[in-house]
Amino acid sequence: MNKHKFGLRELVILAVIIISAISVWPSIQVHTKKGEEQKTFLKENPKMSAKSINFGLDLAGGTSITLQIDQSGLKEGEDIKDIQAQSLEIIRNRVDQYGLSEPQISPTGDDRIVVELAGVDDSTAKSLVGSTAKLEFKILAESEKFTQVVGLIDQYLTRQTTDIIADSTVSDSAKVDSAKKAPEAKEKALSDEELLAGGVAKTEEKKDSAAAEAAPADVVGQSLSSFFVSFGNGGFIAEESIEKVKKLLATEGVQKLIPRDVAFAFGSGLEKLRRDSNIKAKRLYLLKRRAEMGGDDITDARPYRVSDGMSAGEVAVNLKFGGIGPKKFSAVTAANVGKQMAIVLDNQVISAPVIRDRIPNGEAQITGLEDMAEANRLAVVLKAGALKAPMQIIESRSVGATLGEENIVQGFGSGAIGLLLCLVFMVAYYRLGGFIASIGVVVNALVTAAVMSVFNATLTLPGIAGFILVVGMSLDANVIIFERIREELKNGLTARAAVAKGYERAFSAILDSNLTTVLTGLILYKIGTGSVKGFGLTLTIGILTSLFCAITISRAILDWRLAKRDRTTLSIGSGFKALNNANLPLMKNRGKFKVLSWILIIASIACVAVKGFDFSIDFTGGQVYTIQYQDDAKHETDLNRALSKAGIQGARVRSLGGTSANSYQISVRGDDTNFELSMAKAFEAANQKCEIVAKDTVGPTIGKELRFNAILSVILAWLGIALYVWFRFGKLGLGFGVAAVLGLIHDTIITLGFISAFSLSFDGALIASLLTMIGYSVNDTIVNFDRIRENTALFGSAKYEQTINSSLNQCFSRTVITSLTTLFVCVVLAVKGGSSIRDFGLVQCFGILIGTYSSVCVCSPIVLWWSKKFKKGV
Numbered sequence: 001m002n003k004h005k006f007g008l009r010e011l012v013i014l015a016v017i018i019i020s021a022i023s024v025w026p027s028i029q030v031h032t033k034k035g036e037e038q039k040t041f042l043k044e045n046p047k048m049s050a051k052s053i054n055f056g057l058d059l060a061g062g063t064s065i066t067l068q069i070d071q072s073g074l075k076e077g078e079d080i081k082d083i084q085a086q087s088l089e090i091i092r093n094r095v096d097q098y099g100l101s102e103p104q105i106s107p108t109g110d111d112r113i114v115v116e117l118a119g120v121d122d123s124t125a126k127s128l129v130g131s132t133a134k135l136e137f138k139i140l141a142e143s144e145k146f147t148q149v150v151g152l153i154d155q156y157l158t159r160q161t162t163d164i165i166a167d168s169t170v171s172d173s174a175k176v177d178s179a180k181k182a183p184e185a186k187e188k189a190l191s192d193e194e195l196l197a198g199g200v201a202k203t204e205e206k207k208d209s210a211a212a213e214a215a216p217a218d219v220v221g222q223s224l225s226s227f228f229v230s231f232g233n234g235g236f237i238a239e240e241s242i243e244k245v246k247k248l249l250a251t252e253g254v255q256k257l258i259p260r261d262v263a264f265a266f267g268s269g270l271e272k273l274r275r276d277s278n279i280k281a282k283r284l285y286l287l288k289r290r291a292e293m294g295g296d297d298i299t300d301a302r303p304y305r306v307s308d309g310m311s312a313g314e315v316a317v318n319l320k321f322g323g324i325g326p327k328k329f330s331a332v333t334a335a336n337v338g339k340q341m342a343i344v345l346d347n348q349v350i351s352a353p354v355i356r357d358r359i360p361n362g363e364a365q366i367t368g369l370e371d372m373a374e375a376n377r378l379a380v381v382l383k384a385g386a387l388k389a390p391m392q393i394i395e396s397r398s399v400g401a402t403l404g405e406e407n408i409v410q411g412f413g414s415g416a417i418g419l420l421l422c423l424v425f426m427v428a429y430y431r432l433g434g435f436i437a438s439i440g441v442v443v444n445a446l447v448t449a450a451v452m453s454v455f456n457a458t459l460t461l462p463g464i465a466g467f468i469l470v471v472g473m474s475l476d477a478n479v480i481i482f483e484r485i486r487e488e489l490k491n492g493l494t495a496r497a498a499v500a501k502g503y504e505r506a507f508s509a510i511l512d513s514n515l516t517t518v519l520t521g522l523i524l525y526k527i528g529t530g531s532v533k534g535f536g537l538t539l540t541i542g543i544l545t546s547l548f549c550a551i552t553i554s555r556a557i558l559d560w561r562l563a564k565r566d567r568t569t570l571s572i573g574s575g576f577k578a579l580n581n582a583n584l585p586l587m588k589n590r591g592k593f594k595v596l597s598w599i600l601i602i603a604s605i606a607c608v609a610v611k612g613f614d615f616s617i618d619f620t621g622g623q624v625y626t627i628q629y630q631d632d633a634k635h636e637t638d639l640n641r642a643l644s645k646a647g648i649q650g651a652r653v654r655s656l657g658g659t660s661a662n663s664y665q666i667s668v669r670g671d672d673t674n675f676e677l678s679m680a681k682a683f684e685a686a687n688q689k690c691e692i693v694a695k696d697t698v699g700p701t702i703g704k705e706l707r708f709n710a711i712l713s714v715i716l717a718w719l720g721i722a723l724y725v726w727f728r729f730g731k732l733g734l735g736f737g738v739a740a741v742l743g744l745i746h747d748t749i750i751t752l753g754f755i756s757a758f759s760l761s762f763d764g765a766l767i768a769s770l771l772t773m774i775g776y777s778v779n780d781t782i783v784n785f786d787r788i789r790e791n792t793a794l795f796g797s798a799k800y801e802q803t804i805n806s807s808l809n810q811c812f813s814r815t816v817i818t819s820l821t822t823l824f825v826c827v828v829l830a831v832k833g834g835s836s837i838r839d840f841g842l843v844q845c846f847g848i849l850i851g852t853y854s855s856v857c858v859c860s861p862i863v864l865w866w867s868k869k870f871k872k873g874v
Helices: 008-031 035-044 080-098 122-130 143-158 239-250 252-257 325-335 372-386 401-430 432-454 461-490 495-527 531-564 590-611 636-645 675-685 700-728 730-757 764-795 800-810 812-832 835-857 859-869
Strands: 062-069 104-108 112-118 135-139 195-197 228-230 235-238 262-266 280-288 298-305 315-321 341-345 348-351 363-366 391-399 622-629 652-655 662-668 690-698
Touching: 008 035, 008 432, 008 531, 035 239, 062 080, 062 122, 080 104, 080 112, 112 122, 122 391, 135 280, 143 252, 143 280, 228 280, 235 239, 239 252, 239 262, 239 280, 262 348, 280 341, 280 348, 298 372, 315 325, 315 372, 348 372, 401 432, 401 461, 401 812, 432 461, 432 531, 461 495, 461 531, 461 764, 461 812, 461 835, 495 531, 495 700, 495 764, 531 764, 590 730, 590 835, 590 859, 622 675, 636 652, 636 662, 636 675, 675 690, 700 730, 700 764, 730 764, 730 835, 730 859, 764 800, 764 812, 764 835, 764 859, 800 812, 800 859, 812 835, 835 859
Parallel strands: none
Antiparallel strands: 062 112, 062 391, 104 112, 135 341, 195 363, 228 235, 235 280, 262 280, 298 315, 315 363, 341 348, 391 690, 622 662, 622 690, 652 662
16 A cells, blocks of 8 residues: 555445445434334334334334144145235235334245234234234215315314324314315325226326315314325325324314214325325225125136237236125126225225226226236235135244343343453454454444344344354454464564565455354354344344455555554564464374363263253243343242142243343243233232233244254254365365364264253254354364465475474464454353343353364364375375
8 A cells, every 4th residue: 555545445445434324323313212202203204214223022022923824724726825925915904004113024934924013012913913804895985075074174183282192072063164174185186097897997187176275274283184295085195194194083083073984094005106206105095984895705816917908018907706796796886886996905995996887797807007016916915805724823922122121231231341342352462453453343333233224134132142243253353364464573574564464364264264154144044033033144244244344444544554654563462472482282182182072072962861951942832931020039939839839730930140130931831822821810819029021932833843943054054164165175175174064063062062061941042052153163163274274385294293283373372362352252141141142142152162172172183184094185
């Protein structure tokens, strides 16, 4: 880098930082608010939620439900994927009507749907997704009646002196001449361009002739008509005003003004006002309350593209009725020619086409649709009245708002402490280099958060743990670089030359070690579920961004520092002499390490065989409840006594450590639906003043799948890492790959023994920890292998044992320092991370120790053994 030059690299770095700060700002705005303030902010600024990081249910509080289609009643030839799509639309429509912020509804597999509802308790969520869909056909109220009702509401609202959301009563009878008081349309009303008839045509946009000038709202009230972007029955309400209008229409005073034979209903989704417009809005309809017919008579609905006539090329939906449906439909269409008929699913208008003529044959076409995607969605909804298979709840997880807030405080609190410890250590050990690395870590945290914001990713409690872990692991690249620079300085190079050489020689080790960790993160994201998936996503993003920060940002600052005064020295500390000049006889003692490893392996297998694992309901199926007291007394004995006295058998009580609250976990296997009620009665009878703050229910099917996925993910991690190492190390790679995998198996078995010995709860988060430990262990191993490969190229393989030993000693300082920085973070997770990730932190702490041991004392001796076994090379 030339002196004082601000080049393309620096410009890119500056742009990344600025863009990241802008991208993170919506997340800061959203998550610095709490409770009702946050909900109100999101409803008033709906676009903000799409630009910010979502909090998972373990942080935000709420309920997650997994539904499975019951296939027992399906007939031969019925497509399960069609039924899944149909059920998905029904649930999405129902949740949308409920007015929840950021619901997560997605299909999984061929026959399941996962629904995550923030801020909704368990019973409400189950009633919301479990009730039967209701499809109806209703006629829109006449335009004169619409303007009259809106005019009455306008007069009432503009006379109020309190907030329109507060319930109030009408002080006098509001009667007004609709021709004088009704609001005038600001522009042409946008009607649905749809046709319900044997032929095809489009309805034209027209202004409501009955609309007249509205009375202006005063300073203390706002008229209903003022919320319309386009006035009329089926007119548009802007996205940011939808919740306000819903609250307005729900007030007691407004409800009294709406005639009994009509009711307001919103459209089912957001639409653009025009194709070239960025403004999104929902339609608001006034419907006749009585349904003309239901959806039970629909036998089929299929999307298609019109092939001939004036509407050739347009998409449409062909609708068929069965039984007495054709007669009903013929009578309804004959009596309402020229009117709009609303297709209503769970009180939301899916479409409102115009009836052009009587339809006698039980078949109809709905045209004027935007595209085939809209036609497919409408067809799915129309078949909702003939849902062929019920949905069963096979998994349910609920977290109370109080526990969610506690998880946020503990999660981010432990993150701040872990980050501070790492940065202080780096500055103390590497001086200026440590300070530069710290800047890179802070930028890495900013960029990681920005990427998650841009992709609207979901952050869970294990995700926070992953974020904290990334902070510790991101320092690894800097440690490798600084140790390399120290070596080059010792070899007599100037500071600028040492920095250039250090980055050059460290690059391959940094790339290989980080990509293997990314591999484990991707496996977690692909195979994991819920919070484990969030952990995998955070880990993957964080590792990739740390590569950018270590290679570009730290290098740019170092270059600027050295170029500023043509410095020939660099302050990166001198380190510890014992580490820098390590000359341990590691290869000579490989026999002793072999004995120690076999002792640990045999002891671990014996412990697992005798004691087994404390499997959570994630793997066994069952129910688990988190109970919280407001005092500081110990209640484990009280809870056990209360359950025993009530005759409840098989329930297990354990105290939850690592949390500021006085919390206990009660778990029971099986699917007894009355357990919660029986438990509540038992506690009440024993005068136990406690509160259920979280509850999980997992069916046996989910448990079996999680067990299978856990084993599969570990095996995939082993194979993926072996193949990658083999590929990256060329003709010498097979021996390194075999050594890496055997080292991972060694670490996995011993860590499983640790989990069994200390009765840690074996759940999804622990699997995430196990896989992360695998990634970390191979990270360390690959750095050592990279140095062995480099030295072999320099000195040949004649004295291969000596080459391996010297390579391990050269990397020894880096191995110890990296383990220490990551260990700081994991200790903080184990102590301050809360009950949900305490075991995760403990496994990581043990994994770091055993992984460091195996990378030095197990894997490298296996490489030496392989080289002797196969004379042609490693």
